[in-house]
Every structure is written in C-alpha cells, then in structure tokens.
Amino acid sequence: TTMEAVTPIRSSSAFASEGVLTPEEFVAAGDALTRACPTWTWTTGQGARARTYLPREKQYLTTRRVPCARRARDVEAYAGAEEALTGEDEGWIATGAGGRSDGATMEAIPDLGAMTLEADAEDDAEDEYEDEDDDAVVLPTATAIAKEAAGANGERDDENIVKTRTYDVSITYDKYYQTPRVWLNGYDENRLVLKPSKTLEDISADHAQKTVTIDPHPHTGVPSASIHPCKHASVMKKLVNSARAQSGEAPSVDSYMFVFLKFIASVVPTIEYDYTL
Amino acid sequence: MADATTPLMFEPPCSAPDGGFWREAARVKLHEAKLDETPIDVRARVCCAQNAEVSSAVSLDALAFDDATSEGEEAAGGRGTWTTRGRLTCANTREALATFDRDGAMRAMGREMLESVMNGDAEREPERLRAFAVVAYACLKSWSFTYWFAFPALASAEFKIMSSAVTGMTNEGVDGDIAATCERWIASGGASAWLVSEDGREAYALTEYEARTRAGAKPRLAFADACCAMTHPGWTLRNLAVLASARWGASALDVVCVRARKGRVAAEACVKFTMSFPKFDVETMKVVGWERNARGKMGPRTVDLGASMDPNQLASQAV
Known part of the structure; x- marks a missing residue:
C-alpha cells in the first residue's frame, strides 16, 4: 500500500517498550517459532511480491491445513485471556454479557462480503459420470461416512454433520504497524476454498465485528481474512510487560511470536495451530 | 508375520x-x-x-x-x-x-x-x-x-492387497524406535517412502531393498501417510505395493504408515500392519x-x- 511504501523501516529495537518489531526481530522471532514448532515454516513467496527488507527465503511464516472443527459461536470458553486487556485497548474486549454472538448477528456483519471467494458445493448436478471399476478398495470420504452414519441414526441435518474446516494460517510483517499480521485462508469440509467472509464464523464475535478485515494477502494477492494489526503493538506491549512482571526479567524477542500467537488464539479460538514452546 | x-x-x-x-x-x-x-x-x-x-x-x-x-x-x-x-x-x-x-x-x-x-x-x-x-x-x-x-x-482385478489387523503404535519398545528413526529420516530430508530395519533403529532408501533382503534382513516399508484414520492407510500405499510386487518380487511386507503430531512423527498417530499381495500382472x-x-x-x-x-x-x- 502507499502508506506502507512511504513508511520508513524501523531500525531500533522497541518490542519491550512499544510492542513493535524491526524486520530483523521479526525474522529472529519467526526462527524461534519454526525451531520449536515445525508445523510453522518460512515461505519464500512470489519473487515479484518479495519485500526487500526481509531475507528472500524468509518472507512470511505459514502453517497449513490447520483443523477447525467448530464454529466460534459454539465455543464458550474463550473470553478468559482477554480480561487483562482493558483501558486503552478496550476496543479489543467488550466481552462479558454480550460476548457471544448468535447467527443473526454474524450475518449482519457489514460490507466484508464485497469480495467473495465462494466455494460452490453444488456441482453440475445434471452431468452423470461413470464410476470407476475399482474393486471396492476405496474408502468413502469422511464426509460421506459421517452423512451415512447420521442417516442411519435418523438425523437429517446434512449441513451440520461434518464441520471440520481447515485453514492455512500465515504471519506477515506489517511494515506500517511494525508488528506481525495474521492471515487466514480457509477450506470447507470438502477442501473447497472457503469464502473469506465465512471465515468470520471462526473468529470470536467481538473481533469478527471490529478487527477483522478482508484484504489482499501481501504475498499472494488473494483476498484473505486478516486480523487488523492496529492494536497489536499496544496489546503486545501489555503482554510483554505482564510477562516481565511475572518472571522478573525482560522476555527475549525469541518469545515474541509465542506470546503473539497466544493472543491471536483468543481472536480465533477454534483454529488449532501450534504455538507451544 | x-x-x-x-x-x-x-x-x-x-x-x-x-x-x-x-x-x-x-x-x-x-x-x-x-x-x-x-x-x-x-x-x-x-x-x-x-x-x-x-x-x-x-x-x-x-x-x-x-x-x-x-x-x-x-x-x-x-x-x-x-x-x-x-x-x-x-x-x-x-x-x-x-x-x-x-x-x-x-x-x-x-x-x-x-x-x-x-x-x-x-x-x-x-x-x-x-x-x-x-x-x-x-x-x-x-x-x-x-x-x-x-x-x-x-x-488390476487380481491384485488384491490383503492385510493383518491395522493396529496403532505406542512410544515404547520397537514401535518407539521406529517412530524416532522415521522422524530422523524426515528431518534429514529423506524421500517420502523408505525402509526401516527390523529392530526399528535404522532407516534406509527403497533402493537398498534387494541388497538388504539378500543379506537376510526383513525391512519394513514406511511412508509419509496423508491419511489420518487409525483404521486405514492412505492411497499412496497402493502404488508402493505394486512397486514391492513388480520391482522387488515381494509377496508380503510389514508396513508403517507414518503420521505426525505438532510437526513431528508421533508413534501414537502411526499405524502398522502386514500386507500381502499376489504378483502384479502388468498385462x-x-x-x-x-x-x-x-x-x-x-x-x-x-x-x-x-x-x-x-x-x-x-x-x-x-x-
């Protein structure tokens, strides 16, 4: 973006005092993450979109096909970690009585659907293709098995039988906000590309309404759901400081990404990516 | 077996x-x-x-x-x-x-x-x-x-792959050794299918099958299995079985379906069994x-x- 283009690159370390990272610290924090959690890997991305202030082979972090078995509104116990984030960061919270959102509220989220990326589950129903002669050694898909089982049990709610979506989660360096930024690209239970606005169902209600945007992914250009980084620095500063208060010493930049991902886990409570040291 | x-x-x-x-x-x-x-x-x-x-x-x-x-x-x-x-x-x-x-x-x-x-x-x-x-x-x-x-x-219609019960593995004994060996194989950049020695402590390439069996070893076949089911292997094993039959002349083979948790091979996620099959008829x-x-x-x-x-x-x- 233009804003990003005219923003100078941060050169002095300030993760403890301001919660922000230099590109070098982003790489160090990412290295620590990929060492501890091999499900995360550095990605080179497309050459034309590479950022010059990051090493060519360490443009952004990804973890792929992370399961997400339930929708966020079905999960109740994700408010705990957020209580500390009051005061200047109150835009992040607003949990409590109104913390859970029902389906109707989800549907009312404005404007994010302007860009669609919709999987069409209805294939060309009229086309009939001959089945292969494969001597019955092929397992039906998990979806088919589950539907059959549900049918045998007399259930008819087809849509809700298998809800396990998967996500490609990536972390880029946001030069303007000087923090990591998380992007989500989903697939439905049949591994068809998930419309980004449907991703909102996997984000805790308050954040879905306030802090999640659909933007082109900086390294792929594909419209993706992203947790907007405008509050990341102040939240990270708070978390880094509370960690310091607990342990008595300043945390190293190596732990930044783990703390960051733990914080992101409160935003996307049902996507089970790894961030354990 | x-x-x-x-x-x-x-x-x-x-x-x-x-x-x-x-x-x-x-x-x-x-x-x-x-x-x-x-x-x-x-x-x-x-x-x-x-x-x-x-x-x-x-x-x-x-x-x-x-x-x-x-x-x-x-x-x-x-x-x-x-x-x-x-x-x-x-x-x-x-x-x-x-x-x-x-x-x-x-x-x-x-x-x-x-x-x-x-x-x-x-x-x-x-x-x-x-x-x-x-x-x-x-x-x-x-x-x-x-x-x-x-x-x-x-x-082929005749190439029926039979198997013993598909069983889970634990982190103890030979199973634990197999998992650790497979993790090392993958971490060192090995191919997506490989062999593991009988005692579970050594991994080597598929190309070594004939020399090793001639020397009396009974290697088991391991492969990176995309399937998560604890009851079945994934698709890739079909072609590996054809390879074992058509290239090696094998008729039975111990198999380990290698899966991971948190990015590393985990014994409790893997399954093993013995498969047997007739000669693969190319015709x-x-x-x-x-x-x-x-x-x-x-x-x-x-x-x-x-x-x-x-x-x-x-x-x-x-x-």
Whole structure:
C-alpha cells in the first residue's frame, strides 16, 4: 500500500517498550517459532511480491491445513485471556454479557462480503459420470461416512454433520504497524476454498465485528481474512510487560511470536495451530 | 508375520488448490497458453497427516507453476513436505472438460508410473508414485473454475492387497524406535517412502531393498501417510505395493504408515500392519483414481472466485 511504501523501516529495537518489531526481530522471532514448532515454516513467496527488507527465503511464516472443527459461536470458553486487556485497548474486549454472538448477528456483519471467494458445493448436478471399476478398495470420504452414519441414526441435518474446516494460517510483517499480521485462508469440509467472509464464523464475535478485515494477502494477492494489526503493538506491549512482571526479567524477542500467537488464539479460538514452546 | 486376512481399503487423496493457484492458472491461460490445451507441468505439496481430525491434502498454490528447479524449491516445501508433480490441462470450454479423455490420460499416466517402477526411478524418487493430473475449465466471465483431479493408482482385478489387523503404535519398545528413526529420516530430508530395519533403529532408501533382503534382513516399508484414520492407510500405499510386487518380487511386507503430531512423527498417530499381495500382472493393469466431488460422486468440482478476481467487479468496488 502507499502508506506502507512511504513508511520508513524501523531500525531500533522497541518490542519491550512499544510492542513493535524491526524486520530483523521479526525474522529472529519467526526462527524461534519454526525451531520449536515445525508445523510453522518460512515461505519464500512470489519473487515479484518479495519485500526487500526481509531475507528472500524468509518472507512470511505459514502453517497449513490447520483443523477447525467448530464454529466460534459454539465455543464458550474463550473470553478468559482477554480480561487483562482493558483501558486503552478496550476496543479489543467488550466481552462479558454480550460476548457471544448468535447467527443473526454474524450475518449482519457489514460490507466484508464485497469480495467473495465462494466455494460452490453444488456441482453440475445434471452431468452423470461413470464410476470407476475399482474393486471396492476405496474408502468413502469422511464426509460421506459421517452423512451415512447420521442417516442411519435418523438425523437429517446434512449441513451440520461434518464441520471440520481447515485453514492455512500465515504471519506477515506489517511494515506500517511494525508488528506481525495474521492471515487466514480457509477450506470447507470438502477442501473447497472457503469464502473469506465465512471465515468470520471462526473468529470470536467481538473481533469478527471490529478487527477483522478482508484484504489482499501481501504475498499472494488473494483476498484473505486478516486480523487488523492496529492494536497489536499496544496489546503486545501489555503482554510483554505482564510477562516481565511475572518472571522478573525482560522476555527475549525469541518469545515474541509465542506470546503473539497466544493472543491471536483468543481472536480465533477454534483454529488449532501450534504455538507451544 | 501376522496372518493377512482382510482386504485392505485405502483413503483416496484430497485435492486442495487455493485461491492463488486459480489466479495464476487464469493468468497462464489468458496470457501464455491461450487456446493451447497442451498440459502444463505443475507441482503440489504433500505431507504426513498432522492431526487426528483431518487427513492432509494435496496442496497447490501460486507457486505450483514455478519451474521446479527455481528458487522456490526449498520454501515451497520445508521440513516434512514433499513436492509431487502433475499436469494441468486447461480446457477451452466446459464441454471440453466434460468430454476430456479421462481414460486415455489415466492410462498414459499409469504407463509412465509403471515404467518408473520397473526402471528403478520410483525407488529413487518415490514421489513419482504420487503423480497427479488435473483438468480444469476457467470461466473468466464469472471467474468460476471447474476442475477434476486424478491421483492414479496402479491396479488390476487380481491384485488384491490383503492385510493383518491395522493396529496403532505406542512410544515404547520397537514401535518407539521406529517412530524416532522415521522422524530422523524426515528431518534429514529423506524421500517420502523408505525402509526401516527390523529392530526399528535404522532407516534406509527403497533402493537398498534387494541388497538388504539378500543379506537376510526383513525391512519394513514406511511412508509419509496423508491419511489420518487409525483404521486405514492412505492411497499412496497402493502404488508402493505394486512397486514391492513388480520391482522387488515381494509377496508380503510389514508396513508403517507414518503420521505426525505438532510437526513431528508421533508413534501414537502411526499405524502398522502386514500386507500381502499376489504378483502384479502388468498385462491386466488398469489405472484408477479420479477424485470424487463434494457429493461423493464421480464428477468435477467447482469453485467460484467471483468478485474477488474479476477486474470489472473490482473496478466497480474501487471508489
């Protein structure tokens, strides 16, 4: 973006005092993450979109096909970690009585659907293709098995039988906000590309309404759901400081990404990516 | 070896092309291939099942079109990820997709795969046994993509793969050694299928099968299994069984389906069994593996990328 283009690159370390990272610290924090959690890997991305202030082979972090078995509104116990984030960061919270959102509220989220990326589950129903002669050694898909089982049990709610979506989660360096930024690209239970606005169902209600945007992914250009980084620095500063208060010493930049991902886990409570040291 | 009594069933692979793949496919079709329907070389990523909930998919993104020898090689994969090769046919019309010679394409891929089995290429590079094809039609008016993947499995009516009970593993004894050995094999950048010594402590390449068995060893076959089911192996084992029969002349083999948790091989996620099979008869070979659609039927899948990629709609939104 233009804003990003005219923003100078941060050169002095300030993760403890301001919660922000230099590109070098982003790489160090990412290295620590990929060492501890091999499900995360550095990605080179497309050459034309590479950022010059990051090493060519360490443009952004990804973890792929992370399961997400339930929708966020079905999960109740994700408010705990957020209580500390009051005061200047109150835009992040607003949990409590109104913390859970029902389906109707989800549907009312404005404007994010302007860009669609919709999987069409209805294939060309009229086309009939001959089945292969494969001597019955092929397992039906998990979806088919589950539907059959549900049918045998007399259930008819087809849509809700298998809800396990998967996500490609990536972390880029946001030069303007000087923090990591998380992007989500989903697939439905049949591994068809998930419309980004449907991703909102996997984000805790308050954040879905306030802090999640659909933007082109900086390294792929594909419209993706992203947790907007405008509050990341102040939240990270708070978390880094509370960690310091607990342990008595300043945390190293190596732990930044783990703390960051733990914080992101409160935003996307049902996507089970790894961030354990 | 335990008695092999049950016909083995396999979980088919699942394709997962992302939005970046389709955007790049559209660009290539519009600006490079144009009306040429000659298949384009593409590549995908595969890995072990990473969790108990979902099997790993065959993933394709925008980098699928990069020359495999280019800079992206390492980054597209990383630890525990293997590159597989396939061919994308961009049909010019929906009818061309519907009438695409799927049998012919499948037979051609099968012949190629069988050749790699017989001449030893598949031993050196077992990813060849995970080759794929995809035929796609991009409707650039609506920016919807209709596509159909094929993951060829060499088969024949007589080639019935039987197996002992599929059992889970624990982190103790030989099982624990096997898991640790497999983790080292993957971490050191080994191929996607390999052999593990009887005591579970040594891993070596498929190419060593004959020399090792001649010396009296009874190696077990291990492979990176995308399937997460604790009751079944994934699709790749079908072609590995053909290799074991046609190339090695084996009739039974201990198998370990290697899966991971949190990015590392975990014994409790793996399964093992003994499979046995007759001699693979090349004369009666058939090739199967067209992917089923979201309804579990034979047929293509459709993904609608609508307004997110249509320049006209994007322009009308840009206020």
